[in-house]
Amino acid sequence: MLDYKLLHALATVVECDGFERAGDVLGLSQSAVSQRIKALEVRLGQPVLVRHPHLAPTPAGQRLLTHYQQVQLLERDLRGSLPTLDDQAPRLRIAINADSLVTWWAEAVAAICQQEGLLLDLVIEDQDVGLKRLRDGDVAACLCAAPQPIAGARCVALGEMHYHPLASPVYVAQHFPNGPSDEAFQKAPAIVFGPHDQLQHQFLAQCGYHGPFPYHLCPSSEGFVRLASAGIGYGMMPQLQVGELMASGQLASVAPGHFLAVPLYWHFWRHSGTLMQRLTQHLSYVIHKA
Helix, strand or coil, X not given: CCCHHHHHHHHHHHHHCCHHHXXXXXXXXXXXXXXXXXXXXXXXXXXXXXXXXXXXXXXXXXXXXXXXXHHHHHHHHXXXXXXCCCCCCCEEEEEECHHHHHHHHHHHHHHHXXXXXXXXXXXXXXXXCHHHHHHCCCCCEEXXXXXXXXXXXXXXXXXXXXXXXXXXXXXXXHHCCCCCCHHHHHHCCEEECCCCCCHHHHHHHHCCCCCCCCEEECCCHHHHHHHHHCCCCXXXXXXXXXXXXXXXXXXXXXXXXXXXXXXXXEEEECCCHHHHHHHHHHHHHHHHHC
């Protein structure tokens, strides 16, 4: 039998990205947390964490994390039928892209969080790489652009977000006076959310350009819009977030008529209990109703 105190320590170390911070969360010393991880590794006869070059679960550790996520959700269902058990608020660790978080996510989950007493642990991750978090056992579910489910997981299509290549009107007039062109793309600074963000590359490919381009890195959806509005660069922005700025003329397209439709898929482990099923049904209902 597995000692779930040890699994809890492993999950906390991975979530906190370190033993010291995990100790603060668990109310233990760093040494005590390290001893729990060592005890787990002795029990398994193999390591569950790689310490260098950065902290990460081993394949065995990833399987344990996935198992622990599922057990937590199933125990929540058990508490519902056995009220004498300790009633702890359920917590779901979910990988979500920043643009969904600042647009539709809060309204979509507000009701079920209140009804279920659900606590969310949101991990901001680009929609193209969020699935890796689920595969690694770091999260119980994720929103991403990949339509193919991983082994042991389900995938539900939620809809799509439309992204437009926007900048301030002054910036557009200065850098794109004749519309999109290879010369303009080579010189005009773009704004990219992060190193995994491929929206800019997809837009340029849509316009027939495949060469290098200058860009700012800005890992903040709100900061992204502010940079573009200030005339610092242009970038791909969700219509849900900047529709009013587009309508008022504060943001203009560098390539009118061009946009990207990015699909969003909800991935979660099959054996995750009824709470995950209800959350999935709720998300599907809210998104399709909208």
